Amino acid sequence: MTAKKIFFASDFHFGVPDFRASREREDLVVSWLDQIKHEASEIYLLGDIFDFWFEYASVIPKGFIRFQGKIAEIVDSGIPVFFFKGNHDMWMFDYFKDELGVQIISDELIIERGGKKFYLHHGDGLGPGDTQYKILKKIFRSKFCQWFFARLHPNLGIGIASGWSMKSRLQNNKKEEFRDISEEWLVSYSKDLLAKEHFDYLIFGHRHLPLDIALGSSKYVNLGEWINFNSYAVFDGEKLELRYFEKPDNG
Known part of the structure; x- marks a missing residue:
């Protein structure tokens, strides 16, 4: 049996x-998951x-149903x-845990597999600088901010958030x-x-660039993103490597 x-x-x-590009990317990710x-x-x-x-008491953003399925x-x-909370989807609460059975990770997660020690984190708010975002992150993750946003009608709340997303790096296809x-x-x-502590692999997202950098006997890996790169990492029980997904041609 294959390991x-x-x-x-x-x-x-x-x-x-936009909707069209997002749906195409959703199909791509679903194909990767199938593989x-x-x-x-x-x-x-x-x-x-x-x-x-953002999860309201009885409302979630529409779409992404193929991925969720x-x-x-x-x-099952x-x-x-x-699922790790990123800076764009930090307002995950219980929906995915209750409906899909996934485990939600708010910050870092440390695991050991195959005799290797992993440090996992989305990557936002870490390292030097970016003081403004670090302050905003504390505000956005506060119970009061979440309570206040939940008081907004979903059409208004999601509309405000969509406007905010228009300013993102990937919205403007910045590679x-x-x-x-x-x-x-x-x-x-x-x-x-x-x-302070040894890890064999330190794996992050957020940077939007696939990176594999040796740090002594350890390795820093950034997973990239799925608008320009379709990149991911795989650990086979002995080593970790970055890979790039291309949808199989069924034609």
């Missing part, structure tokens, strides 16, 4: 830049699955799926480029973390 593998992906950003489900032991989705998400199918088959390594803030964060 089961662990898959990691992030930053699907369902919802941008990996036969060899997956676990699936970790490290945040910004949606470009906006596929996740439910995978969980016995494969654990983990990220590698900076000097000294300017890669998640690399700096990883180095600081490794000075």
Whole structure:
């Protein structure tokens, strides 16, 4: 029997830049999930699955039903799926846990698999700088802010959020480029973390650029995004590597 593998992906950003492009990306992600489900032991989705998400008491944003159905199918088959809260979908509460059976991760998650130690996080608000966002993150995650937003009619609340999303990097199809390594803030964060505790792999999303960087005996990996790269990582029990998905040609 083929050894089961662990898959990691992030930053699907369902919802941008428009309905048509988002639906095409949803089909692509569903095709990827169909391909990996036969060899997956676990699936970790490290945040910004949606470009906006908020759960009202009895209302959720419309759409993305094919993706949700596929996740439910995978969980029902016995494969654990983990959703991390990103900066665009930090307002996940109980819907996905109750309806789909996924496990919601609010911040970091540390796991050990195959004798390797993993540090997992979406990546937002970490490392030096970005003080303004770090303050906003505390506000947006506060119980009062969530309570207040829930008081808004869904048409108004989701409309406001959609306007906010129009300013996002991926809404404007900005393809990220590698900076000097000294300017890669998640690399700096990883180095600081490794000075205190050993991890074999430190895996993040958020940066929107597939990166695989050796840090001594450890490895920093960024998962990229699914508008420009369709990138993900897979751990086969011995090593972790970045891969790129191309939808099979059934024609």
